[in-house]
Amino acid sequence: MIRARKLLLPGLFLGLLSAGLMSQPKLVVSSPSSYVPGERIDPETWVLDAELRKVRLLDQVKPETRVVVLVLFGGGFRTRPEEPFRGPLWCEDSFDDLSVQRALVAEFAELPVEFLAVAAPPVFAAEKYGFQEDVFLAQGAETSEFAEAVRGFVKATEKEIETSLLPFDTVYYDPKARLTQNRDSADLGSEYGEIYPWQGKLKWHLDPRKYGAPTIWLLSATGEVLREPFWGNDYDSDPPEINYGFPELREAVAAELER
Numbered sequence: 001m002i003r004a005r006k007l008l009l010p011g012l013f014l015g016l017l018s019a020g021l022m023s024q025p026k027l028v029v030s031s032p033s034s035y036v037p038g039e040r041i042d043p044e045t046w047v048l049d050a051e052l053r054k055v056r057l058l059d060q061v062k063p064e065t066r067v068v069v070l071v072l073f074g075g076g077f078r079t080r081p082e083e084p085f086r087g088p089l090w091c092e093d094s095f096d097d098l099s100v101q102r103a104l105v106a107e108f109a110e111l112p113v114e115f116l117a118v119a120a121p122p123v124f125a126a127e128k129y130g131f132q133e134d135v136f137l138a139q140g141a142e143t144s145e146f147a148e149a150v151r152g153f154v155k156a157t158e159k160e161i162e163t164s165l166l167p168f169d170t171v172y173y174d175p176k177a178r179l180t181q182n183r184d185s186a187d188l189g190s191e192y193g194e195i196y197p198w199q200g201k202l203k204w205h206l207d208p209r210k211y212g213a214p215t216i217w218l219l220s221a222t223g224e225v226l227r228e229p230f231w232g233n234d235y236d237s238d239p240p241e242i243n244y245g246f247p248e249l250r251e252a253v254a255a256e257l258e259r
Contacts, residue, residue, distance in 0.1 A: 007167050032205040033184065038058070041223040042198035045179070047118055047172040050158055052150065053170070057116065058223045066112040067226070069099060069220040069249075072179060072202060074211060075119030075171070076156025079084045079130025088160055090122045090129045096235040097214045102167040103246045113253060114221075117168040120177045121153045124186070124210060136176055138191050150175045179203070180212040204229050216249065218256060 035041055045057045061068055074091020087095030105115055122129050123136040131149045132139075139146035154173055160166045174180075176193065182200030203212035209232070216230040230244040230252075 006102050033182075033200060034203055034205040035201050035217075035225045035228050036205075038223050039225050041201070041219065041225065042196075043223065044196070045198045047179075048150070048154075050154055050156065050170075051140065052147075052173075057118075057172070060116060060170075060172070061221050062114055062222075063221075064112050064202045065114040065221045067114070067253055068217075068221060068223075069104065069108075069113060069253065070202070070219055071115060071117045071168075071214065072174075072212065072216075073097070073117065073119055073214045075121060075153060075173070076158075076160055077122065077129035077131075078152050078156060081128055088156075088165065091213050093233055093235055094214045097233055098165065098167065099215075100244070100246050100249065104249050105167045107246075107250055108253060111257060113257070116133050116172065117166070117170070118172045118174050118179060119153075119157050119178065120174045120211065120213060121149075123177045123181070134189075137186075140191055141176070146175075151194060167236055174224055177211070178216075186210075204231050207231050208256040216244075218252060227252060 028108075041058070042096045043056065043058050046054050047057055049055050057070075057240040072090055073094035075094075076088060077090040080088075086092060089095040101115075121131070121136050126135050126149070127133040131152065132145055135145055139149075141147075149171070153175065157166075157173070158169055161168065161171060180195065180203035180239060181188065183195060185200050185203065188195070202215070202217065204215060208216070212231070214231075214233065218226040220226060230249060232241065232243040234241040
């Protein structure tokens with residue numbers, strides 16, 4: 001009888017399942033909001049150059065490039081905040097992260113590695129850094145107020161290329177933080193402007209930070225995401241939370257070059 005009962009139980013269990021008596025709600029897992037390894041970034045993704053011309057991000061990749069290091073960071077400001085503040089970038093973590101990026105640029109200077117640096121302004125706290133309140137989010141791109149603020153932001157950031165603080169030959173600009181923000185991540189308002197399908201997809205889906213800066217993505221020359229991004233360095237936490245450094249990035253870029 002013991003043997004018979006053991007044989008019957010699986011059948012009874014399956015019967016209960018088929019009858020729905022032991023069913024439970026299905027776990028619905030939404031897909032990541034960001035790109036993941038193996039996906040290609042939208043070829044229509046655009047940024048501004050220093051002359052405020054709209055350019056497609058992937059069009060800036062040189063033909064000989066094998067690995068693209070895409071660096072998203074917080075750029076310059078107009079007015080330094082009154083409280084103790086270090087560096088000439090509004091995002092202090094981006095400023096602190098420059099030592100990592102500078103070492104990486106030097107390490108791969110003679111190899112087919114291209115650095116695409118994209119700076120975003122302090123869109124959620126514009127007035128703190130000398131810009132008109134909400135000018136980047138609540139003003140349309142066609143307004144004089146927005147254009148004036150973007151020119152000021154670009155000028156402040158370009159100055160740091162000239163001083164060699166920024167280790168990049170060229171910086172591109174994302175004045176409405178489109179690369180990292182979409183309707184789900186922020187209240188962008190009715191005056192924000194067009195929302196594109198690629199918006200917000202370069203902010204890693206596990207990143208809880210408001211701005212998602214700094215973040216470093218490794219891409220192929222055609223825009224394929226090669227691995228999870230490097231993100232989350234918080235130099236002001238106690239103790240500092242350092243998720244990556246130069247050794248980790250050097251190893252990752254070298255590994256992609258060897259593929």
